Amino acid sequence: METNLEYNKYDEIFTSILEKEKSILGFLSSIFNFLARRTDFYYVHDGFHTDMGFPPGVAEELVIKVLRKCDPKNWSLDKDEINNEIMCSTVAQEVEVIAQEDEQEMENVPEISKENAESNSAVKSDIKDNRSSFPEDYEPPLIVTQKNSESYNGAIRENYTWSQTIMDIDVTIKLPPDIKSSKDLKVTLNPGDICVACHNGDIILKDKLPFKIKTIDSFWSLSENRLLIHLEKVQERWWNKLLNKEEEIDLSKIDCSRPLNELPEDSIAKVRELQWNQEQKLKGLPTSDEIRNIEILKKAWNAEGSPFRGTEFNPNILKK
Known part of the structure; x- marks a missing residue:
């Protein structure tokens, strides 16, 4: 295996990360955090939609293989041989996506069946x-997921975008260029409706909501000529639209997963x-x-x- 020459070009970048993190654990956390946020490395596909991510267990297997590949004890091995081992292992894991069902526990302890x-x-x-x-x-293992898109599980509309989790909604509204501060806006958040208007009375956004929100936990702020509104849902449910007049989204195509600590x-x-x-x-x-x-x-x-x-x-x- 070629030890240093082919990877020397990254030394300056990695050294910088290592100096800032001050530990191997911090360095590795930065690498895997990047993979989680910017790639599909942690995405586990179901065997049907195979254009993203890996089958179950393949990502971990790749990490183990690369770990062994970079071990100085293995530098004398042929590079193609090691890469072949990694690829073959990946293919084998993909074949094993059709996993065997776990065998059931014995129902009668004294009687030991052949199957058990x-x-x-x-x-x-x-x-x-x-x-x-x-x-x-x-x-x-802690897996950091990237869910900060302005239209994550929501939609992009003409003058605004919205995203949601099962518990809340975030709305981003484009504002006219003459809106300079919060004094130029009037934002009304009611349990069943929302209204955003200029101080002179011009309506920017106004409509009823399909479901109720908790007004006491909802709030808004201005950022770079955009209005950011956070809405807390009364019920834990997925919304198929933000406003009643809005076209519905297909809830079967959104990511309905929940953070583990919310279960x-x-x-x-x-x-x-x-x-x-x-x-x-x-x-x-x-x-x-x-x-x-x-x-x-x-x-x-x-x-x-x-x-x-x-x-x-x-x-x-x-x-x-």
């Missing part, structure tokens, strides 16, 4: 008794478990369901009436 035995035989037999199926202190606690726990299971699969380690199954098997191993009672626990014999 085959499932559990794949689990490493050296799992410790005190190992929990899912670590409570697990924190998934109920039980949903957050489930999402984190799914993320942890995905990481376990990529590492070739058992998932939480597989760990739970093996723990159930251990309890049943020495249970009354078990043919394995008194023998050393060994799930591998179940596949015979």
